[in-house]
Amino acid sequence: MNLASPTLGILGGGQLGRMLAMAAAQLGIRCHIYAPERDSVAAEVAAAFTCAPWHDSQGLARFAAACSAITYEFENIPVEPMKALPAHKLNPALRALEVAQDRLKEKRFIEDLGGRPAPYHPVDSIEDLRTAMDRIGTPGILKTRRDGYDGKGQWRIESRRDADAIRLPNTGLVYEGLVRFAAEFSVILVRGADGEIRFWDSAQNVHADGILATSTLPPAPVVLEQVADARALAAKVADTLGYVGVLTLEFFATADGPVFNEMAPRVHNSGHWTIEGARTSQFENHVRAVCGLPLGDTSLTARGIAMRNLIGDDALSASALLADPANHLHLYGKAETRAGRKMGHVTRLEP
Numbered sequence: 001m002n003l004a005s006p007t008l009g010i011l012g013g014g015q016l017g018r019m020l021a022m023a024a025a026q027l028g029i030r031c032h033i034y035a036p037e038r039d040s041v042a043a044e045v046a047a048a049f050t051c052a053p054w055h056d057s058q059g060l061a062r063f064a065a066a067c068s069a070i071t072y073e074f075e076n077i078p079v080e081p082m083k084a085l086p087a088h089k090l091n092p093a094l095r096a097l098e099v100a101q102d103r104l105k106e107k108r109f110i111e112d113l114g115g116r117p118a119p120y121h122p123v124d125s126i127e128d129l130r131t132a133m134d135r136i137g138t139p140g141i142l143k144t145r146r147d148g149y150d151g152k153g154q155w156r157i158e159s160r161r162d163a164d165a166i167r168l169p170n171t172g173l174v175y176e177g178l179v180r181f182a183a184e185f186s187v188i189l190v191r192g193a194d195g196e197i198r199f200w201d202s203a204q205n206v207h208a209d210g211i212l213a214t215s216t217l218p219p220a221p222v223v224l225e226q227v228a229d230a231r232a233l234a235a236k237v238a239d240t241l242g243y244v245g246v247l248t249l250e251f252f253a254t255a256d257g258p259v260f261n262e263m264a265p266r267v268h269n270s271g272h273w274t275i276e277g278a279r280t281s282q283f284e285n286h287v288r289a290v291c292g293l294p295l296g297d298t299s300l301t302a303r304g305i306a307m308r309n310l311i312g313d314d315a316l317s318a319s320a321l322l323a324d325p326a327n328h329l330h331l332y333g334k335a336e337t338r339a340g341r342k343m344g345h346v347t348r349l350e351p
C-alpha cells in the first residue's frame with residue numbers, strides 16, 4: 001500500500017470498525033467506512049463514510065476506487081456483491097467469509113483440516129431434527145447455519161418433547177450436541193501478507209446468554225495445556241485460506257482436548273484486551289497486515305488482564321468505572337441502549 005496517502009476501506013460500521021479506524025489513525029492511515037446503516041459508530045471516527053446498501057454496485061465501485069486497501073469488520077456481509085471489488089485490495093479474501101458465514105461449511109472445513117467440532121447434524125426438516133437427536137442425543141443446541149451471532153438464532157433442546165414443540169424457521173439449521181467443557185478460550189492470530197503468523201496469548205472466555213461476558217488472562221491450566229493444539233489448527237486454517245489479517249477461532253477445553261466452536265474472519269471481542277494488554281493490539285496488527293506493513297509485537301504488557309463487556313444498562317455505570325484509575329474504559333458511542341447490546345468494555349491490568 002502506498003503510505004503517502006493511504007486510505008483503508010472498512011466494510012461494516014460497528015464498534016470493531018471504530019476500533020480499527022482508531023488504530024489506523026495512529027499510523028496515519030485514513031479510514032473510509034461502507035455500511036448500510038446511517039447510524040455508524042465507526043463512521044464517527046473515520047475520514048469518509050459511504051452509507052449505501054451492500055448490493056449497490058456503483059456505490060461499492062466508487063468506494064473501492066477511493067481506497068488503497070479494503071477489509072471488513074462484519075462477517076455477515078453478502079459475498080456475491082463483494083466479488084466485484086478488486087481482489088488484490090481486499091483482505092481477508094472472500095473465501096474466508098464464505099466458510100465462516102455458514103456453520104455447516106465451517107465445521108466440514110475444520111474437519112477436513114483435522115480439527116474436531118462438537119458432534120453435529122444438518123437439519124432442514126423436523127425429520128432431520130429427530131434423526132439428529134437419535135444420532136447425537138440430548139441436550140443439544142439447534143442453530144441457524146447463517147446470520148446467527150451473540151446467541152441469536154439458537155435454541156437449546158433439552159429433550160425430544162422440546163423438538164416436538166418447536167416450529168422450525170424456514171432456513172438451514174444445524175443441530176449440535178451440548179459440549180461438557182471445563183473452559184472456553186479463543187486463539188487469535190494475525191497473518192501477514194508474507195505468510196508470517198503471530199499469536200496473542202489465549203484468554204479464557206465466559207459467555208452469558210450466548211454473549212461474551214469476560215475474557216481473562218492468564219487462563220486456567222486446562223486451557224494452557226490445550227493452546228498448542230488449538231493454535232496448530234488455527235494456523236492451518238489461516239495457511240489454507242491464504243489468509244491476511246486477524247483471524248479468531250473459539251474453542252471448548254474438554255477432558256478430551258480442544259473442541260472447535262466457531263471461527264471469525266476478523267478482529268474479535270475476546271481480543272479487546274489487547275488494546276492495553278499487548279504491545280500491539282489486534283486492531284493495529286489487522287490494519288498492518290491488510291495494508292502490507294510489518295506486523296507488531298503481540299506479547300503481553302501485564303501478567304494479569306481482565307476484560308469485561310458492558311452490555312445494555314451496564315454502560316450506565318461509566319462514571320463509577322472512570323473513578324477507578326485501574327480501569328481502561330471504552331464506550332462505543334451507541335446512541336440507543338438496548339438489552340443485550342454491546343455498549344462498551346472495560347479492561348484492567350495487573351502488573
Ligand code: AMP
Pocket residue numbers: 118141148149150151176177178179180184207210211250261262
Ligand atoms: P456460538 O454463537 O455458537 O459461539 O455460541 C455462543 C456460546 O453458547 C458459546 O460460546 C458457548 O458458551 C455456548 N455454546 C454454543 N454451542 C455450544 C455447544 N455445542 N455446547 C456447549 N455450549 C455451547
